[in-house]
Amino acid sequence: MTKEIRGVLPVVLMPYTENGALDEDDFLAQTDHMFEVGSDGFVVGQMSELLRLTHGERLRVAEISAKAAEGRGISVMSTGAETAEAAIEYSRHAQECGVDALLVMHPTTLPLGDEEMTDYYSRVIESVEIPVIIHHAKSLAKQPLSIAVQARLLEEYGEERVLYKPEAQPTPPRVSQLRDATGGRARIFEGDGGMMLLDCHRRGLVGTIPATEIAEIVVVLWRLLEEGRRDDAERIGHPLSYLMCHMMNSTDYYLSIAKRFLKERGIVKNTLVRGPSRHVLDDETWTEVHRTYENLLALSKELSR
Template identity: 80%
Template sequence: MSLPTAKDVKGVLPVVLMPYTDSRELHEDDFRRQADHMFQAGCDGFVVGQVSEVLRLTHTERLRVAELCAKSADGRGVSVMSTGAETAEAAVEYSRHAQDVGVDALLVMHPATIGLGEDEMVGYYSRVIESVDIPVIVHHAKSLAKQPLTIGAQARLLETYGEERVMFKPEAQPTPPRVSQLRDATGGRARVFEGDGGMMLLDCHGRGLTGTIPATEIAEIVVTLWRLLEAGDRANAERLGHPLSYLMCHMMNSTDYYLSIAKRFLKERGLITTTYVRGPSRHVLDDESWTEVNRTYQHLLTLAKELAR
C-alpha cells in the first residue's frame, strides 16, 4: 500500500470534539459516531486537533486516540492526528506512533510554553517532518503561540521538504492576508488550510486554499459552504457564510467557551453522550447566550440543507 501524500489531504476536514463517558473516560463509541457523522455529511476526512482537548489527554490516552483516529476513518477519507508537543523529542515519538498505527497525516503544533524564533521553529518542525514518511500540516495556533510563526519559517520548510511532505494551517491574525503572504512567498506552492471555524472562509477561499478545518458540530454547514465556493456560487455562499461568521464570533472567545457551546450542539443532536469539558475549565454557558447561538445554529443547519440540494 502506498503512503498518503499531501494531495490526498484536502477539502473539509473537521476536528473531532473529544467525547467522554459519565465517568470522565474517553468515549470511544462517541468518537466513532462523530467520524460516521462527518463522512455522512460529505467530509473528506477528519482531524484530531487542539480543540479535541489533545493537550489535556494523558500520554496513554493520546496513543489510544491516534489508534481510534486511524481506525475510524475506515477507508472513507483521510485521518489526521495532532502530534505536537513541548519538545521535539515528544513530538517525534507521538508522530512516529501515529504513523505506525495507520494515520494518514499529522497536524503538528509548535511548543506553547516558550516563544521560538524562526530558526528554532524550523529546527523543531524539521525534526518531526524527518522522523516520518506521511505528510505534516504545520499548525500555528494563535491562542497558544508565544510569538507568531513567521512566513519565512514556513517558506523555508516548504523549500526544504516540498509540497508533498508539508502543508500549513496558519492562524496568525489577520488570517486572510497571512494566507496570501504565504501563497506569494512560496510561488503558490503552499497547500494551506483555513482554521477559524469557517469564519474567514469567504475571504480565504479565493486566496488559494487547499481545504478547511472546522469542527464536528458545523461539518455539514461547512461542506455546503465549501462546495458553493468551489462552484463559484458566491451569492449563496454569502447567505451561509455570513451567519456562520456571526456564530463563530460568539464561540471563539476561548477554547473552553467554544467547547461548552459545540458540545451542547452535539449532545442535543445525539452525537455525544455528555457535554463534559476536561478541566481546568471554569466556563459555564449562560441561558441567554445559549438561546442566541442555538437560534443561529438551527438557521444554519436548515439553510445548509436547503442550499445543498
C-alpha cells in the same frame, strides 16, 4: 499510497463518559456523522482537548482515528509537543497506527525564534514519511510563526510533505503572504471554524478544518465556493461568522456550546469538558447561538439540493 490531503476535515470534539474516561463510542459516532454529511475526513486537533489528554490517551486516540477513517477518508492526528523528542514519538506512533497525515503545533511554553522553529519542525518532518500540516495556533503561540520559516520548510521538503494551517491574525492577509512567498505552491487550510473562509478561499486554499458540530454547514459552504456560487456561499458564510464570533472567546467557551449542539442532536451523550477551567453557558447566549445554528443547518440543507 499517500492520500491527497484536502477538502473539509472537521475536528473531533473529545467525548468522555460520565466518569471522565474517553468515550470511544461517541468518538466513532462523531466520525460517522462527519463522513455521512460529506466530509473528506477528520482531524484530532487542539479543540479536541489534546493538551488535556494523558500520554496513553493520546496514543489510543491515534489508534482509533486510523481505524475510523479506514476505507472512508482521511485521518489527521495532532502530534505537536513541547519538545521535538516528544513530538517525534507521537508522530512515529501515529504513522505506525496508519493515520494519513499529522497536524503539528509548535511548542507553547517558550517564544521560539525562526531558527528554533525551523529545527523543531525539520526534526519532526524528517522522522516520518506521511505529510505534516504545520499548525500555528494563535491562542497558544508566544510569537507568530514567520512566513520565512514556513516557506523555507516547503522549499526543503516539498509541497507533498509540508502543508499549512496558519491562524496568526489577521489570517487572510497571512494566507496571501504564504501563498506569494511559496510561488503558489503552499497547500493551506483555513482553521477558524469557517469564520474567514469566504475571504481565505479566494486567496488559495486546499481545504478547511472546522469542528464536528458545523461539519455539514461547512461542507456545503466549501462546495459552493469551489463551484463559484459566491452569492449562495455568502448566505451561509456571513451567519456562520456571527456564530463563530460568539463561540471563539476561549477553548472552554467554544466547547461548552459545541458539545451542547452535539448532545441536542444525539451525536454525543453528554457535554463534559475536562477541567480545570470550565465555562458555564448562560441561557441568553444559548438562546442566541442555538437560533443561529438551527437556521444555518436549515439553510445548508436548502442550498445542498
